[in-house]
Amino acid sequence: MNLDPRAFPENAKQALADETLKPALARLKTHFQLGRRYSSARYGDFEALRDAGQAIRDHSITHLDTLLETFEKSVVARGGKVHWARNAEDARIAILAILRETGATTVTKGKSMVTEEILLNPYLKQNGITPIETDLGEYIIQLRHEPPSHIIAPAFHLSKEQVADTFRESHTTLDPNRSLAERTELVGEARRMLRATFESADAGITGANFLAAEEGAAIIVTNEGNGDLTRLLPKTHIVVTGIEKVVQNLTDVAVLVRLLTRSATGQEISSYVSVMAGPRGRDGDGPENFHVVLVDNGRSNLIGTEAHDVLRCIRCSACLNHCPIYAAIGGHAYGATYPGPIGAALNPGTLGVAAAGHHANASTFCGRCAEVCPVRIPLPKIMRHWRAREYAEGLAPRTIVLGLGFWAFAAKHPALYRLGASFMARVLKMFGGKRGHVRSLPLMGGWFAVRDFPAPQGKTFQELWRARP
Amino acid sequence: MSAGQSPRVGLFITCLVDLVRPQIGFAAVKLLERAGCIVSVPSSQTCCGQPAWNAGADGHAADIARKVVDAFETFDHVVAPSGSCAGMLRRHYPEVLANDPAYASRARALAAKSHELMSFLVRVRGMKDTGISCDVRVCYHDSCSSLREMGVKAEPRQLLASVQGLALDELKEPEVCCGFGGLFSVKYPEISERMGDDKVADALGSGADTLVGPDLGCLLHLAGRMERQGKSMRVRHAAEILAGMGDEPALGEPRK
Numbered sequence: 249m250n251l252d253p254r255a256f257p258e259n260a261k262q263a264l265a266d267e268t269l270k271p272a273l274a275r276l277k278t279h280f281q282l283g284r285r286y287s288s289a290r291y292g293d294f295e296a297l298r299d300a301g302q303a304i305r306d307h308s309i310t311h312l313d314t315l316l317e318t319f320e321k322s323v324v325a326r327g328g329k330v331h332w333a334r335n336a337e338d339a340r341i342a343i344l345a346i347l348r349e350t351g352a353t354t355v356t357k358g359k360s361m362v363t364e365e366i367l368l369n370p371y372l373k374q375n376g377i378t379p380i381e382t383d384l385g386e387y388i389i390q391l392r393h394e395p396p397s398h399i400i401a402p403a404f405h406l407s408k409e410q411v412a413d414t415f416r417e418s419h420t421t422l423d424p425n426r427s428l429a430e431r432t433e434l435v436g437e438a439r440r441m442l443r444a445t446f447e448s449a450d451a452g453i454t455g456a457n458f459l460a461a462e463e464g465a466a467i468i469v470t471n472e473g474n475g476d477l478t479r480l481l482p483k484t485h486i487v488v489t490g491i492e493k494v495v496q497n498l499t500d501v502a503v504l505v506r507l508l509t510r511s512a513t514g515q516e517i518s519s520y521v522s523v524m525a526g527p528r529g530r531d532g533d534g535p536e537n538f539h540v541v542l543v544d545n546g547r548s549n550l551i552g553t554e555a556h557d558v559l560r561c562i563r564c565s566a567c568l569n570h571c572p573i574y575a576a577i578g579g580h581a582y583g584a585t586y587p588g589p590i591g592a593a594l595n596p597g598t599l600g601v602a603a604a605g606h607h608a609n610a611s612t613f614c615g616r617c618a619e620v621c622p623v624r625i626p627l628p629k630i631m632r633h634w635r636a637r638e639y640a641e642g643l644a645p646r647t648i649v650l651g652l653g654f655w656a657f658a659a660k661h662p663a664l665y666r667l668g669a670s671f672m673a674r675v676l677k678m679f680g681g682k683r684g685h686v687r688s689l690p691l692m693g694g695w696f697a698v699r700d701f702p703a704p705q706g707k708t709f710q711e712l713w714r715a716r717p
Numbered sequence: 718m719s720a721g722q723s724p725r726v727g728l729f730i731t732c733l734v735d736l737v738r739p740q741i742g743f744a745a746v747k748l749l750e751r752a753g754c755i756v757s758v759p760s761s762q763t764c765c766g767q768p769a770w771n772a773g774a775d776g777h778a779a780d781i782a783r784k785v786v787d788a789f790e791t792f793d794h795v796v797a798p799s800g801s802c803a804g805m806l807r808r809h810y811p812e813v814l815a816n817d818p819a820y821a822s823r824a825r826a827l828a829a830k831s832h833e834l835m836s837f838l839v840r841v842r843g844m845k846d847t848g849i850s851c852d853v854r855v856c857y858h859d860s861c862s863s864l865r866e867m868g869v870k871a872e873p874r875q876l877l878a879s880v881q882g883l884a885l886d887e888l889k890e891p892e893v894c895c896g897f898g899g900l901f902s903v904k905y906p907e908i909s910e911r912m913g914d915d916k917v918a919d920a921l922g923s924g925a926d927t928l929v930g931p932d933l934g935c936l937l938h939l940a941g942r943m944e945r946q947g948k949s950m951r952v953r954h955a956a957e958i959l960a961g962m963g964d965e966p967a968l969g970e971p972r973k
Contacts, residue, residue: 260907576912612896612899632771672736694906700944702737712742
């Protein structure tokens, strides 16, 4: 699998041919879709909750500048420090500087898509610092040297047998006779390896699901408890997250958490919701140093554009979980940190249309993503916007542009169109012969690669309508 | 059936029906006339422009949309035997022509009176019974645009249920896309194939002998996929059955 969004078509073909991926992706329904359906139904007026969530996130993006300033003041007042990163490189440099300052050589990490986005782990390793992923899924894919394939379930593409094999290959202290057949046994084995590292790590890095501006708090919504061990045990805690995660206050966070867990895993609440506000206080808990690295990396460029609404995203993965394209090819085929519909709406904006144009095009506009998005992001509409940008910039495939131009010319000239349609109806009928369906036609390789074409009746409706008695 | 004057309906035939399966057009006319409508078919219509719009070719889409507005704005209603094309007129034309001062409000007016065929028959014309009988066991494939863009779910099932001798089987995953998606089907054929195969398996497993739907695009894709694999199931537009044309050859079947 090639980690380049330009390689999407080849990656997709490879993924479709991957026999172990199919059963893994079939779990989207049982793991996520049903959970969302039942938990949102149990909630009562889930649509009203979505409205409230959308309004909160709209407020965030509209007032992003002042909210971020408020957030920084609040963090500083609590004894923490905020670092601003315009792009991935700025973020990596800021994080390394903090780690160097505290003399850290080992870093535990909670789950964070933004640190995936900024390619933090390879950078830390190059600079002599060992990052250890502690979220189970992230830990597994780190051992396998793979990127995450899903936003909230990074190892979703793997079977439990593949995970067992990975542990047997990587864990040199693992007794070969120990059973790893059950999920609980896999979790136990990962825990055995990770426990010691939590205590010995010099620093902990987590992401944030939300930032509460008024309280200067970062919030993580987790299920494994590794996030708390990562943020509390080491001397230094660094939160790395996107600038768009800020909201007004913890009251808003409470609304969004209800929406997030139901949309993501179908839980009414996750096992842990951790509010992280500043370094150790008089109660003696927590890290000595508290840093927040706020990453822009192309986000602010989207404000006020037709892709503006994509910044409302709370990274719940409901759009991935309900996407038939994602269900067919999985996350790796996208060759980018954010796969699925949210990636298709976001990546062309942050990575450029030339790089991520396929993401916006690889959608049937079936609309299921927008239907389940907790903050009502019009995902297909934003994908279409990127297609229009691609077309306007001359980046659309030449065959499509030529074909559309030829067809559109006819469609704008009805007399010519009627003539062309009558001709086509006859030709296609002829090609269909006695079978009644066409097996192949020149210049139509995309259609005939996988299917026949039912032969037309032979005359167009317009012809028959005009000729009726 | 609602009383009063007979509404004048412009039939938006759709480019696929015009080219591939005129029978669906005649079925639509029959149903609309039975519902008390006066049906006209403007000869200047070609396509709704959706392929251009979905490809981001906004200029082409706007040019074509203006032609459709010109051709159809005088009718009381515009009806298409397709959720996809009706959805283009109803949900997207206002956006396509938003920046054209001469057409923006006209596009909105056209959008407001544009309908998918079966939902029009039930919602606007109050049709309850087709008065048709046909011995057939069908499963219904909701097209995504019918289902989510036009909110059509109960109406076609209601009309099909009124057909004497017809048994209706539900698919296990009626809300999942079949993988057609217009140009998507030729740009990413392998992904489209996988999605189509899942839908075909669902349809074959339903026990029905005929797959019907509201959109010819999906049906051509699914019938074409079944033909390629030698799987036997009849595929046709739901309106054909509702209009008493359920005995005609199905999509891709040889004509006698």
